[in-house]
Amino acid sequence: MERLTRYRRPAVGLGLAVLIASVLAGNFLYWGAQSRDALEPTLSFPVDVLEGAEPATAGDSVRVMTWNIAYARGGVWLAGETHSKVEVVGVLERIAHHVAAVDPDVLALQEVDFASDRTSGVDELAWLQRRLGYPYAAWVTTWEVRYVPYPAWPIEAHAGAIHMGMAVLSKHPVVSNVRHHLPEPSETSALYDAFYVKRAVQHVGIDVGGQRLHVFNTHLESMFLDNRRVQIGVMGAVVDEACACVDDVCRARCLVLGDMNSPPTGG
Numbered sequence: 001m002e003r004l005t006r007y008r009r010p011a012v013g014l015g016l017a018v019l020i021a022s023v024l025a026g027n028f029l030y031w032g033a034q035s036r037d038a039l040e041p042t043l044s045f046p047v048d049v050l051e052g053a054e055p056a057t058a059g060d061s062v063r064v065m066t067w068n069i070a071y072a073r074g075g076v077w078l079a080g081e082t083h084s085k086v087e088v089v090g091v092l093e094r095i096a097h098h099v100a101a102v103d104p105d106v107l108a109l110q111e112v113d114f115a116s117d118r119t120s121g122v123d124e125l126a127w128l129q130r131r132l133g134y135p136y137a138a139w140v141t142t143w144e145v146r147y148v149p150y151p152a153w154p155i156e157a158h159a160g161a162i163h164m165g166m167a168v169l170s171k172h173p174v175v176s177n178v179r180h181h182l183p184e185p186s187e188t189s190a191l192y193d194a195f196y197v198k199r200a201v202q203h204v205g206i207d208v209g210g211q212r213l214h215v216f217n218t219h220l221e222s223m224f225l226d227n228r229r230v231q232i233g234v235m236g237a238v239v240d241e242a243c244a245c246v247d248d249v250c251r252a253r254c255l256v257l258g259d260m261n262s263p264p265t266g267g
Contacts, residue, residue, distance in 0.1 A: 041181050045140045047174045048126070053135035056105065056171035058209025065104035066257040068219065069095055071113040071164060072124055081157070085120040092124060096131045106206065107134070107169040108257040110219040114139065117160030125167045134169035138204045140179035141165040142219065143197040150195075164197065166217050166258070168204045175212075176205035180238050182220070185227035201235050203242070211253065214242045218258035228261065 072091040073083070099107060109128075113119045129137045141163065148159040168174070182199040202217040216239055221228035235256075243254035 066108040068110040068259040108217040138177035139167040185224040
C-alpha cells in the first residue's frame with residue numbers, strides 16, 4: 001500500500017496540472033476568439049464623414065476601382081508579422097499614390113486593418129480617407145479577435161489583436177451600409193472558425209445625383225472551392241434582392257466589386 005501511495009501522488013499532481021493548464025488554455029481561447037457580431041447574418045454599420053469635405057457633383061459616369069490592400073503589408077511580409085507604424089504608413093502612401101492616379105469616384109477595399117497589433121494600431125481606412133480626401137467612408141468588420149496565437153512559435157511573433165474588414169470610399173453620399181455574412185466552410189473545425197477571417201458581402205447604397213447606386217463589396221473564400229461556390233450563390237441572392245430585373249427592365253444601378261479569389265472562369 002505504501003508503494004502504491006508513493007507512485008499515485010505524482011500522478012495525481014500531474015493530472016491536476018494538466019487539468020488546470022487545459023482550463024486556462026480554454027479560457028484564453030474563449031477570450032481571444034471572434035467577437036459575437038462576426039456571425040450575425042445581417043448587420044448595419046456606420047458611415048464615416050470627413051469633416052469639411054464636400055460631396056462631388058454627379059457626372060455622366062462613375063469611375064470605380066477595387067483593391068485588396070492586404071492590410072498594407074506590401075506583398076513581402078509573412079502572415080502574422082508585426083511592423084512599425086512607419087513601415088505601414090509607407091505602404092499606405094504608395095497605395096494612395098496609385099489610387100490618386102486613377103481618381104475613382106468609388107473605391108472598394110478588402111483586407112483593411114482598422115487598428116490591429118500586426119500593423120501597429122494604424123487605422124488604415126481613416127488614414128486613406130484623410131490622405132485621399134474622400135468625403136464618405138463605409139466599413140464593415142470581417143475579422144475581430146482579441147488575440148490570434150499565430151504563428152504558433154515563437155510567442156513574440158503572434159499576430160495578437162486584429163480588427164480587419166472591407167470598406168468603400170466614395171465621393172458621393174453614402175446612405176446605407178450593411179454587411180451580409182457568408183457561410184463558413186464545412187471542412188473546418190470550430191476552433192479554426194473561431195479565429196479565422198469571416199467572409200461577407202458589404203452592401204453600400206450611394207446617392208449619385210439623386211439616383212441610388214448599389215455597390216456590393218466582397219472577399220470570397222480562398223481555400224475551399226465548394227464553400228466559395230456556396231458563397232457565390234448567397235451573394236447572388238443578396239444582389240438579386242436589390243437589383244433583379246423585371247420583364248427585362250432593370251431599374252437599379254448595381255456594381256459587384258471585390259476579391260473573388262478566383263480567375264474569371266474558376267467558379
